[in-house]
Amino acid sequence: MGKHIRKAAVIGSGVMGSGIAAHLANIGIPVTLLDIVPNELTKEETAKKRTLDHPSVRNRLSQEAMKKLLKQKPAPLTSAKNLSYITPGNLTDHLSLLHDADWIIEVVTEKLSIKKHVFSLIDEHRKEGSIVSSNTSGISVEKMAEGRSDDFKRHFLGTHFFNPARYLKLLEIIPIQETDPEVLSFMKTFGEDVLGKGVVEAKDTPNFIANRIGTYGLLVTVREMLENKYTIGEVDSVTGPLIGRPKSATFRTLDVVGLDTFSHVARNVYEQVEGKEKEIFQLPEFIERMLEKGWIGSKAGQGFYQKNGKVILELDPVTLTYGERTKLKDPGIEMAKQQKGAKAKLKALIYQDGRAGQLLWNMTAPVLLYSAHLKGEIADDIQSIDNAMKWGFGWQHGPFELWDAIGVKKAAERMEAEGRSIPAWVQDMLSKGHETFYQENADGERAFYHNGAYEQEKGNDKHISLARLKKKHDVIFKNSGASLIDIGDDVALLEFHSKSNAIGLDVIDMINRAVDETEKNYKGLVIGNQGKNFCVGANLALILMEAQDDNFFEIDFVIRRFQQAMMKVKYSNRPVVAAPFGMTLGGGTEVCLPAAAIQASSETYMGLVEAGVGLIPGGGGNKELYLRHLQGSAKPSQTAIQDATLKTFETIAMAKVSTSAEDARDMNMLRVSDGISMNGDHLIYDAKQLVLSLDEAGYRAPLKQKVPVMGETGYAAMILAAENMRLSGYISEHDMTIVKKLAHVISGGKLPFGTEVEEQYLLELEREAFLSLVGEVKSQARMQHMLVKGKPLRN
Structure with a gap:
């Protein structure tokens, strides 16, 4: 058209x-x-x-x-x-x-x-x-x-x-x-x-799909809390990540959304439906009282929770007073946590007799039935309903996927025994011997139950599923940390799948093998995955363990191998395209910077954050970011060298992280020529197309060139700026130790201004500085704190 x-x-x-x-x-x-x-x-x-x-x-x-x-x-x-x-x-x-x-x-x-x-x-x-x-x-x-x-x-x-x-x-x-x-x-x-x-x-019905089911589910949970005398904290402790919901669970979600907004949505349905459904959408009295008091959530400073200094208090819905936050204690919870994945955890817990199982059954069963009753009224098919709840409310699995997980027949039999109404179409499905809403074939392709038969799941060709490709046996080779996958059109993809996608020797070895295999048999290589985050850095636990055992030879070996792998990526004869998304930190950013091109998800948060754990980048990140700031000029001016040095120093010393892919471009971590994908589901496809376009254009590996550095002049300028910050109390003595090592690497050491050095020279400086800092007791304390607490230590 x-x-x-x-x-x-x-x-x-x-x-x-x-x-x-x-x-x-x-x-x-x-x-x-x-x-x-x-x-x-x-x-x-x-x-x-x-x-x-x-x-x-x-x-x-x-x-x-x-x-x-x-x-x-x-x-x-x-x-x-x-x-x-x-x-x-x-x-x-x-x-x-x-x-x-x-x-x-x-x-x-x-x-x-x-x-x-x-x-x-x-x-x-x-x-x-x-x-x-x-x-x-x-x-x-x-x-x-x-x-x-x-x-x-x-x-x-x-x-x-x-x-x-x-x-x-x-x-x-x-x-x-x-x-x-x-x-x-x-x-x-x-x-x-x-x-x-x-x-x-969606169909033109009250609140459409996600808000209709999501609001119903929240109100059902509130009523279950009141009827069986659970506390707000108890409910939230089991209705979050444990069952595949956001960390905000039930009541924290309502605080974030705002009771004013939530009440408007609930009343909109209440005014347009009849019978038992209308009863559910009537706000409980205590919520009406909260609205009268203006306790509408985060934007008002209090709602179901109230922050008192550093302590978070929870509301008692009966007395409308705040007290200590609680958690539901049930032996079944710990047993469920041992299961792998939210579906398995929910299945393990929902049929247990304890208070956690009772809560989850009584809040889940009505939502499953409500969703099934509304199929055809709010949307044509179950896939649309499941996707709406996953995309709108952050559920890992939609209602019909959850019903499959806990057993459709088993759950339906219990529902009927409790006098709950099962929709005719679900009864018909079960009578025909079909006991799941979704079917998956050997290739990982899904079909959903629709109008008496299974229909192929609708999707966009731009959504390349790595899980499905692996089920189709398109894995070229793999180890414990990564896999090389054929994604079609003579393009290979290197997928990290170590814990948190952290970079260790297994991943480094696969990077080397992937580049070798690509140069022999493929048009190019994509480095990407479909995990929670692209990569949050090196295997910090392994580095700390080796450092505490004084095994610096092993750390030196790993850093050398990482640097060599990054140089192999940079000078590959076939184009390598990195496809970062989400957290792309430390070593994750170092994997991207030497690539021929980057195709980043719009929501990509890049940063060389090693200073936060007492280190500096060790895989060539200092050098590559410096070269990005030089903008590839064959003969950069004195001013260009100075600006590149100071910008690189500031970005790494302050552990700056981009707030988006576009911000990463502003920080020179992405080039103007690099791509940004608005839809994260299309990222692998877009990266693949970028590989093919580079190949079509006759890609050639870059020539190795010497790098001009600022030398002693630059080192002195960086140390002077850092010393002023130390004297003002902005950085600690140990921060100053890290800064000195970083300044030495970026400036190129004790050389005259403008001296041109080999890349390998800068890598040696970087490796030596990294090893020196790993041996520092305070750096080890920072690493330990990050591993245990998940946040930086200021020491």
């Missing part, structure tokens, strides 16, 4: 509207942000003798929203400079700008009358063929479109983002009867490929 979205407009500059505008800006789409004209002056505007006609007053709401984007945590913008893509305005003076927009998104107050008024304005000023959508969380999309033009209706739908728009993956798309199928198809593809979302088509 030739659709495209080059410009957008967002109407409504609240947290959600400005967040959507920021997400569009992060992608590089210019967006106009409009809001109403204020009807009174602020004290500041009065003091400046402004009038209601002044442009800064008339555009105040959208301009203030833009300022807040720079201060909000977590940050809505992937880089502060993206703010320039957003143009503020108002709904009186700037409606003509809507004519330039290819997509207009309404994000105003959740009142049908207000929304219909806004859409009448949009209909008058939009250009024919532009897409219009509402970000409503529950108002009927069909009713919003009543009275609008035919072209408006053909291009209208609901696009429900979850807050914060940058970070939460789910995008529910809700068409109306008149929505052009081509428009729906385009928006689904655009949502996934460009916006980077997990897109689910």
Whole structure:
């Protein structure tokens, strides 16, 4: 149909509207942000003798929203400079700008009358063929479109983002009867490929999919807590990661969301349903009292939890007083923790007779049945429902996947024995001998039960599943730390799968083998994986153990091998593309920097953070970051050498970590030519395409060149800056020890300014400094603290 979205407009500059505008800006789409004209002056505007006609007053709401984007945590913008893509305005003076927009998104107050008024304005000023959508969380999309033009209706739908728009993956798309199928198809593809979302088509029902089931599940859990006298802390201690839910579990989640927001969503369903379902969505009395008191959660300073100094207290729902936080004590919990994976843990616990098992059964069974009863009403199939809950609420597994995990037949029999109603379609499935909602073949491909038979799971070809490839026996070779996998089109992929993807000798050996195999038989190599994080660094526990045993020969051997492997990656005759995502720290960043190119997920947090554990980078990271700052100039100027030295020193000494892939580009950890994938599920595919394009362009390994260094002049400048920080109390004596070693490496040692040295010379300096610091008692204390506490020690 030739659709495209080059410009957008967002109407409504609240947290959600400005967040959507920021997400569009992060992608590089210019967006106009409009809001109403204020009807009174602020004290500041009065003091400046402004009038209601002044442009800064008339555009105040959208301009203030833009300022807040720079201060909000977590940050809505992937880089502060993206703010320039957003143009503020108002709904009186700037409606003509809507004519330039290819997509207009309404994000105003959740009142049908207000929304219909806004859409009448949009209909008058939009250009024919532009897409219009509402970000409503529950108002009927069909009713919003009543009275609008035919072209408006053909291009209208609901696009429900979850807050914060940058970070939460789910995008529910809700068409109306008149929505052009081509428009729906385009928006689904655009949502996934460009916006980077997990897109689910929902039906025009109260709160759509995720909020309908998620709110129901939260209220069922609250009622179970009250009826069987669990504490808030007890519930949260078993409804989080133990069963594959976020760390915030139940009540911490409600505090983060805000009781005001949650109550609005719950009441929206309450007003539109009947019978027993209506009873569930009626807020308990103690929550109503919390709302009256303004105890709405984190933004109010108290909700279900209250922070008192460093101590976190929990609410007693009966007395509405705060006391010591509690945890549910049940022998079954420890037994369940021994199981591998959230599904196995839940299965081990849910059928136990203890209080934990009783709680989990009584909160899980109703949600499974509710989801099954709503299939066909809120979404066409179970895959859409499962994906909505995983992408919108952060569940590891959707309700039907969980039902499979605990046994569909076994759970159904217990439900029936307890007098619960099993949907007819589930009974029909079981009567036909089908005892799972999903089936998986030998190649790892899934099918889901739909309309009496199993239907192939829907997916995007850009989502390459490494787990499925490995089941298809596409592993070339592997060891305990990594595997080399054929991902098709003569491209190989090196996957780390050690604990936390940490780099040890097993991973290093596989890097060497992977490059050798690629040079012989493949067009190029991707270094990537689909774990929780790309790589959080070297195997710190192993390094500490060897250091405490005074086995420095072994540490020296590992560092040499790591450096050699990184040089092999850099000078490979075939292109090597690193595909980082999530935490890409220390050695993880060192793996990326020498690659021919990087294809990073938008949410990539890169940093050479070794100073936090008393060390400096040991795998060539100092050298590679310095070369990035030199920008590959054949004859860099004196100023360029000085700037590169000081920037590299500052970044590593302060253990700076990027807040996004775009921020990593601003820090020179990514080059302008490196790619950024908005959709993390497409990262491996995008990296593979980058390999193929480099090969098609006739890739040649870079030539080895000498590196100009700042020498003694640079060392003195860096030490002077650090000494001032030490005297001001910003860094400790041991920080100063680390800084001196780092400055020696980056400056190139005791050499005249501008001396050109071999890369290997800098690697030797780096290795010697690393070994020296490993032997320091205070560095070992930092390593120990990081391993035990998970955070840096200041000593």
